[in-house]
Amino acid sequence: DVKVTQSSRYLVKRTGEKVFLECVQDMDHENMFWYRQDPGLGLRLIYFSYDVKMKEKGDIPEGYSVSREKKERFSLILESASTNQTSMYLCASSFFFATSTDTQYFGPGTRLTVL
Amino acid sequence: KNQVEQSPQSLIILEGKNCTLQCNYTVSPFSNLRWYKQDTGRGPVSLTIMTFSENTKSNGRYTATLDADTKQSSLHITASQLSDSASYICVVRAGWAGNNRKLIWGLGTSLAVNP
Numbered sequence: 001d002v003k004v005t006q007s008s009r010y011l012v013k014r015t016g017e018k019v020f021l022e023c024v025q026d027m028d029h030e031n032m033f034w035y036r037q038d039p040g041l042g043l044r045l046i047y048f049s050y051d052v053k054m055k056e057k058g059d060i061p062e063g064y065s066v067s068r069e070k071k072e073r074f075s076l077i078l079e080s081a082s083t084n085q086t087s088m089y090l091c092a093s094s095f096f097f098a099t100s101t102d103t104q105y106f107g108p109g110t111r112l113t114v115l
Numbered sequence: 116k117n118q119v120e121q122s123p124q125s126l127i128i129l130e131g132k133n134c135t136l137q138c139n140y141t142v143s144p145f146s147n148l149r150w151y152k153q154d155t156g157r158g159p160v161s162l163t164i165m166t167f168s169e170n171t172k173s174n175g176r177y178t179a180t181l182d183a184d185t186k187q188s189s190l191h192i193t194a195s196q197l198s199d200s201a202s203y204i205c206v207v208r209a210g211w212a213g214n215n216r217k218l219i220w221g222l223g224t225s226l227a228v229n230p
Contacts, residue, residue, distance in 0.1 A: 103149075
């Protein structure tokens, strides 16, 4: 079974803090993704990576950065957390970027609250 | 504008009953359509993926249909169980192989199965 793990299930941070969310997958997937999910807005793509050290902006990259130094690990960084970044953050990974039917496997999510 | 709309927004049924969830999309060019199940506080899990040429696809008690002409899909759940209580999200992939491929997420239908 594919396993995608996220470093924390719940996180509480203060405005202005630098926040690191980590994601690890154990299936040797090339692609990894970071989403945020908010009520009424659904899942929105923040960043994705299709290889080590490669990254591409998603739909809402502002205020976020990412790092992928190893194939199995993809980190999301909030440089200076703000209250509007309070959300559920979901990491996903997938195989075969070249085929259109690649399935994304999601982690359990991190519920981040910024006070 | 690429869009995925789901109905109803929420649904309550009794255990053992059947139900059908709807998904309408305006996505071009269409690549494939997926249904995900998301339990409360968890990441989405893929149920089915359907390409342009597939009309029906089953996964246990879940059956998805696709009408590419009318740009509609449905997810039928047979003999519902309490564990079916979740949000069901319709996702359409736009574009073909390459950097133009993109997932368009619906907002989901929240299903509650009561005993």
